[in-house]
Amino acid sequence: MANIEFGVYSKKVPINLNIRFYHNKIDINAKTNIFVFDTDFKYKKIAKGKKSTRSIDVVNDSIKEKTEKLKRCVYDKFIEDFPKGNIINSIWLIKIINEFHERPEGDTDPKYFFAPFIESHIETLKTRINPKTGKLLDPKTITRYYYTLGKIREFEEVKEMRLRTIDINLQFHNDFLFYYKEECIYSNTTIDKFLSHIRFFIREAEEKGYKINREALSDKFTIKKDETIDTYLNEKEIDLIFNYDLSENDRLDKVRDLFIAGLWTGLRISDLKRINSFDISNNRIKIIETEKTNSFIEIPIHPQLKSILEKREGILPEISDQRFNEYVKELCELVGINEVILGSLRNPETNRKEKGYYTKFKLIASHTCRRSFVSNHYGKLDDKTIMAITTHKSHSQFLDYVKTSKREHAEKLEKYWEEKEKSKKNPKKE
Template structure:
């Protein structure tokens, strides 16, 4: 069985280089410098490590020596499954040590076996042509999320002047990465949690390909940060207020009509803003959703019918997502949705980047006038919430296109107080019926 040992190559100096010796019987016996040094009198031959000292970060050196040993063993084990015969000699060992410490230009394939960003970049490229078990391709938005996560990793590496190895995605990284995203990027827990989930998935993919990952990845301590969101929805009477309000400005009237269509169909903005006359048949709206490629059939609500009749059977004039989100805040304000409620609003945040002040935009929890918290997401959320308890969950899910009840219930935003009010109303109705 192959063995790995370290020794000091002593000279006249009080510091000596640490050498790695790799040996297996009569097959090979080779040795190279690790490039690491330690004080001569602080090296333990029996423990194969640097003893406690103030002269260097001995814990970090010992960790690198331990990781290097495991890496060499793993690389040697992989040669046994290669089709080509690999000669283990001084040149092979030096390449692996240099590769581990990233000391020279190495092949892309070798980098992908060690460095997290390189492995992830390759994973993303493969995902563009990969198919799920169902046979469906991976959605562009999923690929985009992977790329955003990779960009955060690269920014983190740049900030700390490091290049993360796959094996270094551990609890120490977890703590520093979350701190970095919170303090430097001003991101909230739910956004950070999305990045952590991708990182865990990438690491487990690396493990499935025979690469070494940290045992920390699948422990409870490597958690996904989350915070309770206070997303708002529009009640039936508020939707009616918006529908009934008269707007003098044509652009607000047009935006209001799209808003009501979104609220009464439960579709995502990417779907309801693309509705055409051809999507209507026999009093129903037929639409294959863009995100899930799921066909949905929705009966036409009386308010939507009124909007179509007003426009000679046509849907409102085309509008961009950006303008829609901008205009519906004005629509909601003019319709009277001005009470202050708890929620998250996009605010300007000042950060220091490379010694210069920069303005970024981040969600901030607080109490704001309701119209300021309104965006396109409220359409789908309000549709599901207002129907919940009036129709069975499965029927609503078939319309909204949610694949799981857990996913669907995350859209329901009825507060405990509102549940209590529902129960109170039921009891009062029962009393009146007696």
């Protein structure tokens, strides 16, 4: 029969209680890291002929509760391990004690420390197949997770602390927000991405059975995103770009043709870059799988794009993301898209986006294609049709791409009032 006794082997206070576990030939002991004083226990009377181990009876109720819980943990683990033939020794006992106290095995123990958990878990994500898509996680997502991990470690360094997973609560949320919003001047939208990743890893930790604080999954563990001020090109501006004579500028002519393709297909830059690999026939662009959503789509070819394909004998130019974003700004400036509008532009000195009034061409980039496609067709076609082309799964996400300027809204209202006044002056005869 397995037995457990608690004893003391020192008179130095506070005294670290000792635990002895014995069963047949097994007789092991270890320090419990439960500390007591002389008044917390009394010595047991030792029967004649029995080896003295300075065994004690705990009389302090709170300490007695701890020792009873530890005793239960040891018995439960013994019942689990002994039948399997697992080694029962002092190392086994110390591990149980450490787990009882939630004591990590070093400061990189992923069971307790948050940053080490994220780092180790990212490694598992690299080979995890997404059951919904049947594919590996996008490497870009892995890169974003590593970026968030870097921000957590930066926060730890500044605060001179090591975050445990259990420490990720609403107080951490407030401190994290204050540091990155007030001291580092990050946008709400950027911080929200960090928080979203943190919540994801907290859920993953919980699934592994690690101890978490449920406050991290609270609706309060977020921040309101900044209002997005995104730029799009209306149909008049697209016509201006399409009709501009670039016969003596081959570089911008290539960029213009690829840009027009994006503006009239709504493709992401990742798909636009591989457009030549798609089936372009019978006045359709057929894509078996888009890169981000793995969706099959069929896009009609706009007359402007058809003209470009004929000019280039069905092969569109290819260019890197960086060069594309650089050259489309130059292109839009050249054709005269220089209206001053409200937008957000990255300050090279602070590396932060700053809201302000800028000439429109400075705000044009690859994602302008999708915003323009959605905005120019919104209200003219039903949303379901547009979403089938853009492969948006969520209607709310789709509506984020609808970008009508404040001036255009004002013009619509102004036109509406003018028509109302005309109808009053010229009422229809019954």
